[in-house]
Amino acid sequence: MHHTLRVIVAASAAMLAFGALAAPKDSVTIGMVLEPPGLDPTAGAAAAIGEITHYNIFEGLTKINSDFTVTPLLAESWSLSPDSKTLTFKLRKDVHFQDGETFTSKDVKFSFERAAAADSTNKEKAFFASIEAIDASDPATVSLKFKQPSFDALYHLGMNTAVIVDPKNVAANATNPVGTGPYKLANWSKGSSITLEKWDGYRDAAKIAIKKATFRIISDPSAGVAALLAGDVDAFPRFQGVDSLAQFQSDPRFQVMVGGTEGKTILSINNKKKPLDDVRVRRAIAYAIDRKAIIDGAMSGLGTPIGSHLTPNDPGYVDLTGEYPHDPAKAKALLKEASVTTPLQLSLILPPPAYARKGGEIIAAQLAEVGIEAKIENVEWAQWLSGVYKEKNFDLTIISHVEPLDIGIYANPDYYFQYDNKDFRDIIAKLNAAPDLETYKKNMADAERKLADDSVNAFLFQLPNPTVADAKLNGLWKDAPIFANDLSAMSWK
Numbered sequence: 001m002h003h004t005l006r007v008i009v010a011a012s013a014a015m016l017a018f019g020a021l022a023a024p025k026d027s028v029t030i031g032m033v034l035e036p037p038g039l040d041p042t043a044g045a046a047a048a049i050g051e052i053t054h055y056n057i058f059e060g061l062t063k064i065n066s067d068f069t070v071t072p073l074l075a076e077s078w079s080l081s082p083d084s085k086t087l088t089f090k091l092r093k094d095v096h097f098q099d100g101e102t103f104t105s106k107d108v109k110f111s112f113e114r115a116a117a118a119d120s121t122n123k124e125k126a127f128f129a130s131i132e133a134i135d136a137s138d139p140a141t142v143s144l145k146f147k148q149p150s151f152d153a154l155y156h157l158g159m160n161t162a163v164i165v166d167p168k169n170v171a172a173n174a175t176n177p178v179g180t181g182p183y184k185l186a187n188w189s190k191g192s193s194i195t196l197e198k199w200d201g202y203r204d205a206a207k208i209a210i211k212k213a214t215f216r217i218i219s220d221p222s223a224g225v226a227a228l229l230a231g232d233v234d235a236f237p238r239f240q241g242v243d244s245l246a247q248f249q250s251d252p253r254f255q256v257m258v259g260g261t262e263g264k265t266i267l268s269i270n271n272k273k274k275p276l277d278d279v280r281v282r283r284a285i286a287y288a289i290d291r292k293a294i295i296d297g298a299m300s301g302l303g304t305p306i307g308s309h310l311t312p313n314d315p316g317y318v319d320l321t322g323e324y325p326h327d328p329a330k331a332k333a334l335l336k337e338a339s340v341t342t343p344l345q346l347s348l349i350l351p352p353p354a355y356a357r358k359g360g361e362i363i364a365a366q367l368a369e370v371g372i373e374a375k376i377e378n379v380e381w382a383q384w385l386s387g388v389y390k391e392k393n394f395d396l397t398i399i400s401h402v403e404p405l406d407i408g409i410y411a412n413p414d415y416y417f418q419y420d421n422k423d424f425r426d427i428i429a430k431l432n433a434a435p436d437l438e439t440y441k442k443n444m445a446d447a448e449r450k451l452a453d454d455s456v457n458a459f460l461f462q463l464p465n466p467t468v469a470d471a472k473l474n475g476l477w478k479d480a481p482i483f484a485n486d487l488s489a490m491s492w493k
Helices: 002-022 047-053 105-116 125-129 221-230 242-249 279-288 291-299 328-337 354-368 381-390 407-411 422-432 437-453
Strands: 027-032 062-064 070-072 075-080 086-091 131-135 141-146 183-189 193-198 212-217 254-269 344-350 372-378 396-401 458-470
Touching (some): 070 075, 105 125, 105 131, 105 141, 125 131, 242 458, 254 279, 279 328, 279 458, 344 354, 344 381, 354 372, 354 396
Parallel strands (some): 027 212
Antiparallel strands (some): 075 086, 086 141, 131 141, 193 212
16 A cells, blocks of 8 residues: 555656646746846936836837837837838727826827927937827827938837837836736836836737846856856846857857947947047047957957947948057047147946947047046946936946937037037937938938037947847747837747
8 A cells, every 4th residue: 555655646647747747838037137226217317217117028119129119019000101201100999098087199209299399318318309280089099290301210219119018007116017918017126126027918918928027137257157147037138248158159048149229339428528528539549549450359359330329220320330449549649639648547437338438448449549648437327317317417438329220319519429410410410310221321421421420429339238148938039129128929949
């Protein structure tokens, strides 16, 4: 009897174990370098907000896909008026917010008018301010009338800054976000992780394979490598430990993808600080920089050099990397011409990403060769946002601007690098009013050349998108035109 019981128990245990092995995995842990300061992408500038919330908690009218195509999301379809000034969207009728409220055109009108308001902190405020009128008289239709033709409006409307928010919850979105997406916030352990859980009330809930997703904050590249090898993290998009890619490429447990992003990695210069307000000094900095050495040293050779604020896959891109070849002698001559006493002491504020920390050390050494002593100060992301972005208390910093087609930020004199140039603003006005795509591209090229000529910032390289993940995880993006982790597309083999 005892023997029979043991056999039954053993058989039952074996069946349970087999069942556990056979059941498809329904959770995922994703590594992230930076912790977001909040979870409302319409009110904060940090790209990390979108990495967690975009497409997961919040949705917009359109969706930017990994191949840079734009498809409907909360909109079913759209049409553009002959004069390219009015976009009309037919909205989905099966959408609810996670608090039960029905999504209608009035929510679109509220969201976009809030983004354009005087007290708005939306990163794309200027875009929303370019909307002259919003017609939301039909709950299932919304029309946006722009002041000028807007060829890139569909891209702007697909960014995390344009997600639709619930008017009843908008004040709490930074810590308790409520959207229309397939996931809800389950837990936020500050400094450690953010966990999302599948929302069963989502319109296509049956199609969502991942029930729980945990975003682990791992700022140290070596710790990221260790977490992947130990299986503590299933995927690490925008992986910082690029020196370790070969190790993962030779390990069959992992998949490694290297794509491109919209990230324009730049040495930002405070254009209002003396002597950086002198274009000769900014040009000297540009000539002192050796882009290839930075890409090789900080990114293990991954990254495409850029000469202005656009990436090679953008419409109207012009290769201006030849404008400032590495020329220390010319840099020294320009500093002398500007009557700068060397060594010139400047601050170099570096946020956590490896492209900034490792790249900053290389840049500091290059600047030292021409008589500029860049004093490095490593800061956390929150410090960067408060000190550099808001207070503009810096000389130099390194950052990657990841929003698509965001060259218009240079038309805002109050933006953190404080470039104030009417000629450039006139070019942007022409760009925004372009009557056709060819004119748009021509004006875009003029804008790029003006930024390069004024050496507003030292333009370094297009940020690559290296991803290391468990070989059995499907649905990850290779290219990242926006920084998002689309959990709804993920599943396990």
